[in-house]
Amino acid sequence: MELDTLPDRFHGGQKHMRHRWLAIGALGTFTLLSATAHATIRLGHRTIFGHRNMQRGVARKKTPLSKHPLVALTFDDLPAAGGLTPGDNRVRIARQITQELRARHIRGVYGFVNAVSLPGDKDAQQALRIWLHAGMNIGNHTWSHPALDDVSAEDYEREIALDEPLLAAYAGRRDWHWFRYPYLEEGDTLQKHEAVRGWLQAHRYRIAEPTLNFNDDDWQDPYARCVVKNDAAAIDWLKQSYIQNAAEYLRVGREEEQTAFGREVPNVLLLHETAFTTLMLPELLQVMHQQGFKIAKLSRVERDKIYARDPAAGVKGGGTLPNMYLDSRHLPYPNSTPEPEDKLNSLCQ
Numbered sequence: 001m002e003l004d005t006l007p008d009r010f011h012g013g014q015k016h017m018r019h020r021w022l023a024i025g026a027l028g029t030f031t032l033l034s035a036t037a038h039a040t041i042r043l044g045h046r047t048i049f050g051h052r053n054m055q056r057g058v059a060r061k062k063t064p065l066s067k068h069p070l071v072a073l074t075f076d077d078l079p080a081a082g083g084l085t086p087g088d089n090r091v092r093i094a095r096q097i098t099q100e101l102r103a104r105h106i107r108g109v110y111g112f113v114n115a116v117s118l119p120g121d122k123d124a125q126q127a128l129r130i131w132l133h134a135g136m137n138i139g140n141h142t143w144s145h146p147a148l149d150d151v152s153a154e155d156y157e158r159e160i161a162l163d164e165p166l167l168a169a170y171a172g173r174r175d176w177h178w179f180r181y182p183y184l185e186e187g188d189t190l191q192k193h194e195a196v197r198g199w200l201q202a203h204r205y206r207i208a209e210p211t212l213n214f215n216d217d218d219w220q221d222p223y224a225r226c227v228v229k230n231d232a233a234a235i236d237w238l239k240q241s242y243i244q245n246a247a248e249y250l251r252v253g254r255e256e257e258q259t260a261f262g263r264e265v266p267n268v269l270l271l272h273e274t275a276f277t278t279l280m281l282p283e284l285l286q287v288m289h290q291q292g293f294k295i296a297k298l299s300r301v302e303r304d305k306i307y308a309r310d311p312a313a314g315v316k317g318g319g320t321l322p323n324m325y326l327d328s329r330h331l332p333y334p335n336s337t338p339e340p341e342d343k344l345n346s347l348c349q
């Protein structure tokens with residue numbers, strides 16, 4: 001294995017920024033994260049806050065938010081999301097997250113799998129079994145997390161198909177025919193968008209498009225660095241800023257729905273199965289409870305007709321379901337406080 005990092009990628013000026021991420025080459029070839037002591041795969045999502053900020057200050061009528069929005073929790077990049085700190089492992093992370101969910105009687109949560117992490121990694125294999133034994137589900141997130149903007153529809157479809165044998169083996173009789181697009185990229189041209197969507201439909205997949213995303217995984221790398229440096233004050237700031245950012249973008253996502261769809265819709269929230277999530281999940285669920293959120297299953301949420309509708313647009317850099325409509329229909333974004341991206345990137349360096 002060799003070490004490499006890809007520079008942040010920008011689209012259309014500062015519109016969308018993809019994280020540094022560290023998979024290169026053909027299927028199954030990885031580079032390793034050199035910044036943390038424990039080298040592991042980083043499968044991040046690009047941020048979309050730059051775009052939102054560009055559109056700040058556009059006047060819009062405020063409609064009150066609903067009191068009890070529905071939300072299905074989903075976790076991406078199983079079984080190896082983000083870096084590990086020394087001594088940590090995937091089994092501990094999976095165990096702690098599922099214990100927290102079960103303590104709140106939350107079951108059937110979908111975790112989206114990149115099976116490339118499974119062969120030869122007993123820790124990752126066991127972590128995925130723990131997830132399933134706890135009553136959770138798994139879906140397809142492609143074999144090795146390619147960005148659809150970067151590859152052809154045909155190559156992308158091969159990546160989805162390649163994920164299937166291991167998914168089927170682990171899921172057994174459970175329904176694993178749910179798909180989450182890596183980086184939330186659904187195709188930068190209409191043609192590509194429709195080609196992959198058609199393939200998914202022909203292969204009996206349902207698409208788990210999130211409506212809510214606060215880039216939770218942006219906190220994992222700084223957290224891993226601060227643990228290595230034993231910087232308690234920095235970790236406190238990470239915890240606090242994570243919750244602030246979550247609360248902010250849970251609101252923003254719902255306001256985006258009002259603009260995109262004329263109403264709030266039952267939600268799908270994107271989270272990642274990282275070490276930092278184990279630390280923050282109890283408080284995050286508490287904040288969501290305070291905001292009136294009711295946890296529901298993905299299949300229940302996606303009974304809403306909005307999920308059967310095709311955004312039918314090529315959107316460079318992708319985004320959540322409301323983002324797809326706002327971008328392609330040139331609708332305004334709500335005001336928002338930006339994610340503290342610079343501080344996250346520089347903290348504990």
Ligand SMILES: [Zn+2]
Nearest residue numbers: 076077182183
């Ligand atoms: Zn992902």
